[in-house]
Amino acid sequence: MMDLKTKPTDFKDVRIAVLGAKRSGVMASILFAKKGGKVLLSDSGTVEIEGNLLSELNRLNVEVELGGHTSKVTNSELAILSPGIPNSAPIIQLLVKSEIPIVSEIEAASWFIQNSTIIGVTGSNGKTTTTTLLNEMFKDTNFETYCGGNIGIPLSQLMIDAEKSDSPDKVFILELSSFQLERIVHFHPNISIMLNITPDHMDRYEHNLMHYFAAKLHIAMNQNRNDFYIYNDDDRLLCENLPKNCQTIPAGIFSKSEKPVYADKNSIYLKNGEKLIDRSELFLLGEHNLYNILASLNAALICGISQAHLRDVLKNFKGIEHRLEFITTINGVDFYNDSKATNVDSVNYALKSFARPVIVILGGKDKDSDFSLLIPNLKKYAKEAILVGKAAAKIRTALEGVLPLTDAGYNMEKAVRIAKTKANPGDVVVLSPACASFDMYNNYEHRGKAFKEIVRRFEEEPKSA
Known part of the structure; x- marks a missing residue:
């Protein structure tokens, strides 16, 4: 079995089972096959894999089994899990019994990120808007941006693209679901954003909000004192469960705490009282989007993005498809x-x-x-x-x-x-x-x-x- 006490670096001839043949599983299979792994892509259902991706899997000698998991899965040394597969699935229980280490696709792909900034965004609501807004804030700056995760582009796919570039200033902006965070080991964002916590996916978490929240909190488990945890300090549950291993930055609207970025009913301001932008200039509607904006601004300012650029982005950002x-x-x-x-x-x-x-x-x-x-x-x-x-x-x-x-x-x-x-x-x-x-x-x-x-x-x- 693969030892995950330290972040693994050598995958030559390692037997790897990737569970779930939708896009994240396919791209993880391609990434690890390129790294020399002996990859099995296994799905219990009948999934249609795009023709060009299927050709690439064949070229890399990835074995594909659809319509059921065989005993080949439990012959692996490492299992990489697609986010849609619950821990209660029989194949997961079998892997646990066989003591085969299981990691999420986000965890596995992150092993190849080097000398880059990682911004992770989670919470119950607002993740996609915040992730997309951050991506716009980092565009046309010194950073080369890679945006994905739960937003639709797997981190494995981003890594395949990023490894073609020699840019020294890469930033990975990742939307992270509780499912993706359940099985992380070494994943380490430099900046993590926790937008809010409200009941969601209770059918997966035994109708227990704290089980769901515990998965979300994994976003900060590997952070250290040089890292930042941006949180909504109007959310009592977040305030009562702050990580102690990193720098915490409040980003609420109504709380009285001192903040690097804050808002009133008319404008958004910086800590020194300087007005950044009038709220009347924003396209995004609603209180919930103001939370998203404040969290995004905090992350961008930490990374040195100019106020003028941020102002221009906010004036032109119209939101995302399917969200108001x-x-x-x-x-x-x-x-x-x-x-x-x-x-x-x-x-x-x-x-x-x-x-x-x-x-x-x-x-x-x-x-x-x-x-x-x-x-x-x-x-x-x-x-x-x-x-x-x-x-x-x-x-x-x-x-x-x-x-x-x-x-x-x-x-x-x-x-x-x-x-x-x-x-x-x-x-x-x-x-x-x-x-x-x-x-x-x-x-x-x-x-x-x-x-x-x-x-x-x-x-x-x-x-x-």
């Missing part, structure tokens, strides 16, 4: 796509972003969420909710009597048509589901694109007389 994304206006009603809001807290932030009546489309595949936590903000900001998907009945039970509810079954087009019919000029219709998408769609991106296509079809319909 404005689509169009139909008959005076604004339509927004917030498909990435897959948990209750994201929806609460979305509702608070609008000063006009909201019709919200809720539902999908439940992640063991408590939908009653939506009630205060639904009462304050929403005029109606349209329910879709598998979780509709549970949501109705939680919200009955709070506001008008209409069921649209498993039909997004019907949901949009109902919302459009009930909305008045000046209202907002937003898809902000508080659920995963897998009951109706491949992922939240698929759901968001489908929603946008439906809205745009309605936009082309002739206006009623």
Whole structure:
């Protein structure tokens, strides 16, 4: 078995099993095969691997087994785990029993990062926006940027690209899920960002928030006194569980602590009181995005990014697809796509972003969420909710009597048509589901694109007389 007491460097002829044949598993297989490993890529399902990637796997003599794990997996010296595979999976239990070390793809790929800055971003909400904003902040500077992780580009793929460059100033900006952080050993970000903690993925963490939080906190486990941990100090749970091995930097909005970057209702300021930018110049809506901006600014300023450059980025950054994304206006009603809001807290932030009546489309595949936590903000900001998907009945039970509810079954087009019919000029219709998408769609991106296509079809319909 491979000894992970120190970070491994030699993989020649090491038997490596990569579990999960989606993109992170494929790219990890290619990376470790290039390093001389004898790689087995194994998936319990029937996954379609892109033709060019399959050709590369074949060229590198990576063995691929799909449709079930064989005993070859337990003949490995190291297992690299794709994030979607839970610890309860039988193959993981078998590897543990066989005492074969298991690491995440993020951990394994990070072994090859040398003399570079790593910024890790985690939390329950805001990860993708913050990661994307940071990437924009580091573009057109002295840094060569590599952005990925949970945002869609595996770190293994970034490493394959980065090793082609001899730039001395590389920065890896990584969105990190709790799944990716569960099995890290040596992964060491120079700057870690913890945006917030609210219940999410409770179905994976035995309905225990602290188990979920413990996985998130792994982001700081290998940091030292030269490293930085940026956290939202309006979040009590984060404040009560600060790491003691690194420098901690608060990045809240309402707390009274002294901060390197802070905001009031009008502007964002630096520690010395110098105004950086007026909030009226920002494209990003909502309190939740202000948290994302403050965290990003702290990280960028630590790395020496100029204030002028940061100001320009903030003035032009319009957010990410599927996160409070404005689509169009139909008959005076604004339509927004917030498909990435897959948990209750994201929806609460979305509702608070609008000063006009909201019709919200809720539902999908439940992640063991408590939908009653939506009630205060639904009462304050929403005029109606349209329910879709598998979780509709549970949501109705939680919200009955709070506001008008209409069921649209498993039909997004019907949901949009109902919302459009009930909305008045000046209202907002937003898809902000508080659920995963897998009951109706491949992922939240698929759901968001489908929603946008439906809205745009309605936009082309002739206006009623």
